[in-house]
Amino acid sequence: MKKVFLTIIALVIISLTAVAQKQTTTKTHFKFFSTTPAENIEANNYASVGTIDPSTGDIVFSVPMQSFEFEKALMQEHFNSKKFLNTKTNPKAKLTGKIVNLDKVNFKNDGSYTADIEGDLTINGVTNPIKEKATISVKDGKLSLDSKFNLTLADYKVAFKGGKPSTNIAKTVEVTVSVNY
Amino acid sequence: MTTKKKILVILSVGIIIAVAVALYMFNKPARDVQATKTDFSYKASEIVNEYLTDAKKANDKYLDEEGNSKVLEITGTVAEISEDFNNQKVILIKAAADKAGVSATFTKETNSHTENIKVGDEITVKGVIRSGASFDADLEMYENVILDKSDIVSK
Numbered sequence: 001m002k003k004v005f006l007t008i009i010a011l012v013i014i015s016l017t018a019v020a021q022k023q024t025t026t027k028t029h030f031k032f033f034s035t036t037p038a039e040n041i042e043a044n045n046y047a048s049v050g051t052i053d054p055s056t057g058d059i060v061f062s063v064p065m066q067s068f069e070f071e072k073a074l075m076q077e078h079f080n081s082k083k084f085l086n087t088k089t090n091p092k093a094k095l096t097g098k099i100v101n102l103d104k105v106n107f108k109n110d111g112s113y114t115a116d117i118e119g120d121l122t123i124n125g126v127t128n129p130i131k132e133k134a135t136i137s138v139k140d141g142k143l144s145l146d147s148k149f150n151l152t153l154a155d156y157k158v159a160f161k162g163g164k165p166s167t168n169i170a171k172t173v174e175v176t177v178s179v180n181y
Numbered sequence: 182m183t184t185k186k187k188i189l190v191i192l193s194v195g196i197i198i199a200v201a202v203a204l205y206m207f208n209k210p211a212r213d214v215q216a217t218k219t220d221f222s223y224k225a226s227e228i229v230n231e232y233l234t235d236a237k238k239a240n241d242k243y244l245d246e247e248g249n250s251k252v253l254e255i256t257g258t259v260a261e262i263s264e265d266f267n268n269q270k271v272i273l274i275k276a277a278a279d280k281a282g283v284s285a286t287f288t289k290e291t292n293s294h295t296e297n298i299k300v301g302d303e304i305t306v307k308g309v310i311r312s313g314a315s316f317d318a319d320l321e322m323y324e325n326v327i328l329d330k331s332d333i334v335s336k
Contacts, residue, residue: 026284029266049317049324051320051321060319062317067311067327076247077249080246087246088244091240091312092312
C-alpha cells in the first residue's frame with residue numbers, strides 16, 4: 001500500500017515538473033508592420049529563439065535581426081544599415097520579461113489567459129522597459145503565446161532624417177509575435 | 182540642330198536614365214543566395230568555435246552592414262529536422278560533442294530537397310549567415326549559428 005502511495009506521489013510530482021519546466025522553442029514568428037499614406041511595409045522573421053518558465057513566469061526572446069525578410073531588397077538593406085538598425089554591430093534583439101500576474105495564468109488547465117508582461121527590450125543596442133499584454137494559450141499541455149504591440153522607433157535611436165524613408169516609414173511600428181512552445 | 186535643342190535632348194536622356202535607375206533600385210529583386218558564390222566552406226564545428234572564441238571578430242568577418250552577409254557552405258551531421266512557422270524546413274547540423282551547431286532554414290523552393298535526409302546523415306548545406314553562435318545568459322543556453330535561404334549541396 002505504501003509503495004502504491006509513493007508511486008502515485010512520484011507520478012504526480014513528475015507530471016507537475018513536466019509542465020513547470022522551462023520550455024524552449026524556435027517555432028516563432030515576429031512581424032514588423034509600418035503603415036503610412038505612402039506605403040505599407042512588412043517584415044517577417046521566423047528564426048528567433050524563445051524560452052518560457054511557467055514556474056517563475058520568465059519569458060525570453062532572442063531575435064536575429066538580419067533574419068527579417070522584406071518584400072523589397074532595398075527596404076531590407078535600409079533596415080540593416082547603420083542609419084536604421086545597424087545589424088552588423090547589433091545582430092540580435094533581446095526581450096527579457098516576466099509575467100507579473102502569474103496567478104491569472106493556469107499552465108495546467110487548457111484555456112486562454114491574458115498575461116501582463118513587464119521587462120526590458122533591447123533593439124539596436126538600446127534597452128527600454130516594456131509593459132505589454134500577451135495571450136498565453138494552453139492546449140493538451142502545449143503552450144503558445146501571441147502578442148501585438150507598438151514600438152516607437154525613436155525610443156531605440158532608429159531615426160531617419162529626410163529622404164524617402166522619412167516619409168514612407170511610420171514613426172511607430174506594430175509588432176506581432178506568435179510562438180508555439 | 183540648335184544648341185538649345187541639343188541641351189534639351191541631353192537633359193531628357195539624363196532624366197530618363199535617372200528614372201530608370203531609380204525604378205530599378207527600388208524594385209531590385211532579393212539577393213539570390215544560391216546563385217551567389219560561396220565565400221567560406223567549413224565544418225559546423227569550425228564556425229561554431231570561431232564564434233564562441235570571439236563573436237565580435239566573427240561578426241566583423243561574416244556579417245554585412247546591409248544584411249548581404251557571407252554565403253557559407255557548412256558540412257556536418259544532421260542532429261535535428263524541423264519546420265518553422267512559415268513551413269520552411271530547418272536542419273540543425275551539430276556535432277554531438279559541440280555546445281552549439283548550425284541551424285539552416287530552407288525555402289519553399291528548396292524544402293523538397295530535404296525529403297530524403299535523416300538525423301545522423303552527413304550533409305553539406307549552402308546558405309547566408311544571419312547570426313552567430315553564443316551563450317545567452319538569459320536563455321540559459323547556447324544559440325546556434327543561423328543560416329537562411331539554404332539548399333543542400335550535392336557532392
